[in-house]
Amino acid sequence: xxxxxxxxxxxxxxxxxxxxxxxxxxxxxxxxxxxxxxxxxxxxxxxxxxxxxxxxxxxxxxxxxxxxxxxxxxxxxxxxxxxxxxxxxxxxxxxxxxxxxxxxxxxxxxxxx
Amino acid sequence: xxxxxxxxxxxxxxxxxxxxxxxxxxxxxxxxxxxxxxxxxxxxxxxxxxxxxxxxxxxxxxxxxxxxxxxxxxxxxxxxxxxxxxxxxxxxxxxxxxxxxxxxxxxxxxxx
Numbered sequence: 001x002x003x004x005x006x007x008x009x010x011x012x013x014x015x016x017x018x019x020x021x022x023x024x025x026x027x028x029x030x031x032x033x034x035x036x037x038x039x040x041x042x043x044x045x046x047x048x049x050x051x052x053x054x055x056x057x058x059x060x061x062x063x064x065x066x067x068x069x070x071x072x073x074x075x076x077x078x079x080x081x082x083x084x085x086x087x088x089x090x091x092x093x094x095x096x097x098x099x100x101x102x103x104x105x106x107x108x109x110x111x112x113x
Numbered sequence: 114x115x116x117x118x119x120x121x122x123x124x125x126x127x128x129x130x131x132x133x134x135x136x137x138x139x140x141x142x143x144x145x146x147x148x149x150x151x152x153x154x155x156x157x158x159x160x161x162x163x164x165x166x167x168x169x170x171x172x173x174x175x176x177x178x179x180x181x182x183x184x185x186x187x188x189x190x191x192x193x194x195x196x197x198x199x200x201x202x203x204x205x206x207x208x209x210x211x212x213x214x215x216x217x218x219x220x221x222x223x224x225x
Contacts, residue, residue: 004155034213043117043203043216090156100169101214103156 002027004091006104013081014112021076021107023091033074034092034101035065044090050074061085086111116140119204119217126194127225134189134220136204144209145187147179150201150219162187163209194224 005024013019025031032051036044048059055067065076074091088108094101117138126132136145147159161169162181176198178190187204201221205214 032213036214036216041218041221043119043218044205044214046213046215049213100158100161105153105155 002093002102004093004102004104006089006091006107008107009105010108010110012110012112015083016080019076019078019081019085019109021089021091021109023074023076023104024072025074025091025093025102026072027093027095027102029095031093032095032101033065033067034094035059035063035074035076036090036092037061038088038090038106040087047076047089081109081111083111083113085109117204117206117215117217119202119220121220122218123221123223125223125225126191128194128196130194131190131192133191134202134204134222136187136189136217138185138204138206138215138217140206140208140215142206142208142215143184144207145181145184146205146207146214147187147189148203148205150203156203160189191222194222196224198222199224 003026007022034049035047037047038044047063048057050057050067058064063078067074088106090106091104092101120135145162149157158171159173160179165181176193180188201219203219204217207214
């Protein structure tokens, strides 16, 4: 069955510290992988996506993610977190050319001064 | 502004009311979606429209009725809702086959 697991419900980091949000997926075909961010009261904004090619992908706002097929993971990273990065982060997986995507339950990020 | 506009942003309705949520996109996308977001639960896909044709209905109760008059507009008609239907309803669009969603800001629905 297709699923996405985000093991960390909530993470707190200090401003300027590095960040890694975990995402593991279960998918029967070649996965398309996404990370979205949601600020309070807002919809989801696409941070980055992986379809094929280089397994390290760069996104907006200084985020990057690495696809590791052997570990079925697509972890999101940022070298130095800013207070404005506090939000909810969602990982999603889908199929090439498909239109149904499966989302994780999200990781809530708090940034402390 | 993401290119996907949802109205209203907030809606409070009684259990006997009838209301509609509206979604509009001018991104040239050919697929549109309704998602329900409840606290501590994964996003739930409700309906999918490809080129105005409904292709998915994930066991959604009949008190939710979608309508897609053209590839730019999507509605969700609501009637005789239950308090557990209170949630954030998100509209999204995408271009098949490239994939990847653009989401609207959502409608926060409260059923009283």
